[in-house]
Amino acid sequence: DGGITQSPKYLFRKxxxxxxxxxxxxxxxxxxxxxxxxxxxxxxLIYYSQIVNDFQKGDIAEGYSVSREKKESFPLTVxxxxxxxxxxxxxxxxxxxxxxxxxxxxxxxxxLTVL
Amino acid sequence: EDQVTQxxxxxxxxxxxxxxxxxxxxxxxxxxxxxxxxxxxxxxxFLFTLYSAGEEKEKERLKATxxxxxxxxxxxxxxxxxxxxxxxxxxxxGFQKLVFGTGTRxxxxx
Numbered sequence: 001d002g003g004i005t006q007s008p009k010y011l012f013r014k015x016x017x018x019x020x021x022x023x024x025x026x027x028x029x030x031x032x033x034x035x036x037x038x039x040x041x042x043x044x045l046i047y048y049s050q051i052v053n054d055f056q057k058g059d060i061a062e063g064y065s066v067s068r069e070k071k072e073s074f075p076l077t078v079x080x081x082x083x084x085x086x087x088x089x090x091x092x093x094x095x096x097x098x099x100x101x102x103x104x105x106x107x108x109x110x111x112l113t114v115l
Numbered sequence: 116e117d118q119v120t121q122x123x124x125x126x127x128x129x130x131x132x133x134x135x136x137x138x139x140x141x142x143x144x145x146x147x148x149x150x151x152x153x154x155x156x157x158x159x160x161f162l163f164t165l166y167s168a169g170e171e172k173e174k175e176r177l178k179a180t181x182x183x184x185x186x187x188x189x190x191x192x193x194x195x196x197x198x199x200x201x202x203x204x205x206x207x208x209g210f211q212k213l214v215f216g217t218g219t220r221x222x223x224x225x
Contacts, residue, residue, distance in 0.1 A: 004158075033212070042119070042215035043159075043202070050211070058212060090158050102147070102206060104213065106158030 002027045006091050006107035013078070013085070013114050021076045021110045023091035030096045032074035033104065036060060037088040046089075049074055050096065078112060086114045118142075119205055121216035128223050131192045136219045138203035139185040148186050149213060150179050151202040159202055162188075193223045 004025045013019045025032065031050045035043040045058030049068040063082025068074055074093075078085045088111050092104040122137045140148065147166050151159035163172045165181040172179050176197060178189045188201055200220045204213040 006158075035215075040217060042217045043204075043213075044215075045212050048212060056211070092158075102213075103149070103161050103164060104151075104159075105161070109156070109158050111156075 004091055004093055004105055004107035006089075006110050009108065009110060011110060011112045013112060015114060016080045018077055018079050019112065021078070021089055021091075021112070023074045023076065023107060024072055025074075025091075025093045025105075026072065027093055027095075027105060028071075029093035029105070030071070031094045032068065033092045033094075034058075034064070034066065034074070034076045035090045035092065037090060037109075043090065046076065085112055087112060119203060119214050119216035121201075121203060121219050123219060124217070125220040126222070128190075128193055128221070130194055130223055130225050133189070133191045133193070135190070136188040136201055136221070137185060138188070138216055140203075140205050142205050142207060142214075145183075146206050148181055149204045149206075150186070150188055151204065153200045153202055153218070155200075162201075190221070193221075195223045195225050197221065198223045 007022045033048040034046040037043050044060050046064050047066040049055035055068050065077045088109050090109050091107040094102050094104050118141045120139045147164050149164050150162040153159040163179040168183045170181050176191050180187045200218040202218045204215040
């Protein structure tokens with residue numbers, strides 16, 4: 001079955017450490033996204049990519065980095081510069097053409113806790 | 116700045132008690148409005164896309180409608196399994212990203 005796989009589901013990090021969240025999709029979607037979800041707030045866009053080797057900052061990119069070396073993969077690194085990294089992170093993908101264009105398919109999420 | 120506001124924040128219903136959730140938006144040139152369902156600890160699941168005022172879409176006990184300024188998600192005779200957070204979103208930047216509301220947490224009691 002096609003879908004998006006995020007790993008790990010739960011991650012604990014000490015202050016000052018970088019961590020990388022994995023996101024892989026087998027839907028042949030061109031676009032991929034990273035959102036952050038905090039209690040009482042809507043999903044906020046961190047980074048997005050519409051094509052391999054290209055990506056754009058979203059609304060809250062500071063303290064995060066991404067890469068898009070393959071169409072299927074869009075890993076997110078939470079760096080030590082991110083002031084408040086504890087959150088639920090969601091990866092999504094979408095096609096850019098056709099009947100399902102711009103409909104986001106989400107992964108199951110990764111919950112990061114900073115100790 | 117484009118904004119999406121959902122109300123109420125939380126809604127508690129008895130099984131079979133119909134109600135509506137609201138999503139109002141301020142965006143010029145609406146290019147679609149999306150509804151998602153999110154269960155606790157999981158990623159959102161797509162429900163509907165609406166593109167023009169007057170459009171309606173249905174799925175089981177859910178019906179989404181759209182006007183020029185807001186959308187409603189009507190829930191008819193809900194069941195406990197309809198309990199979830201319902202999110203709406205609109206695209207901005209030429210459809211390069213979705214702006215999400217904070218959601219309505221729905222709890223349906225047996």
